[in-house]
Amino acid sequence: MSTTISDSELIRAYRGGDEQAFEILLTRHQDRVYTKINFIVRDSELANDLFQDTFIKVVRLLKEGKYVEEGKFLPWILRIAHNMAIDHFRRNKKMRMVRSRDEMDVFATIQTGDAHIEDILVKDQINSDVRCLIDELPEDQREVVRMRMYDNLSFKEIAETTGVSINTALGRMRYAVINLRKIVEENNIQLTPY
Incomplete structure (x- = not known):
């Protein structure tokens, strides 16, 4: 399957049972999603965890048919990633502190x-x-x-x-x-x- 296929076509293929279609979607958007999460949490390990949680949720929502195709797949994923990061901080009620680099x-x-x-x-x-x-x-x-x-x-x-x-x-x-x-x-x- 080619990476020139649109997100919409890949989503339809994935919903039709083509697991490789989701792999292409993941590869296509993983950098922007990870960057978004890491910018919010400023912790690479936590960002990796939230990144995985984001795509688990994306898979679940796609399988449940809760994504309505409007050609806005990346903004939809970024919104999920943003909400996952914010929810993490709400649950933990703490923000990372900026530390001095004098040493x-x-x-x-x-x-x-x-x-x-x-x-x-x-x-x-x-x-x-x-x-x-x-x-x-x-x-x-x-x-x-x-x-x-x-x-x-x-x-x-x-x-x-x-x-x-x-x-x-x-x-x-x-x-x-x-x-x-x-x-x-x-x-x-x-x-x-x-």
Whole structure:
């Protein structure tokens, strides 16, 4: 079976008993689903567990006929993955803490290829700081920013995944950017390495 077959055709084939069709769907979408989960939980082992749970649920829902084909298979899976990750935190009532990397300053002078470890650490710290700033946004804005910036979804896909109009998704992104600027300015935060 070719990977050029559409998701819709693969779903029909899988529902018809072709297990290989689901393997193709899994291979096609696993990177984006795993990235989505790992971005939320920031723990690779937990992300692997939730990834497996997500696809177990997808299989169950497909077999129960609870997926209505509208050409929105990836947004549907991403929504399930998102909900699984959020449900995990609700059950455990705790969020991972960001820890300092001060102990790694010893390695700041070691070079790897063209980049200094210090530059890599600074970039990682900036990315971590940006994620912390995004966490300060209201949930609806935070969700749109994550989908757009980290999942690389189009605004159409974001709208489909969240169940809102494209204009609403665009508006949430606009307000998220405004709020991020406000947070940065009010707290005199610098997100540049030098």
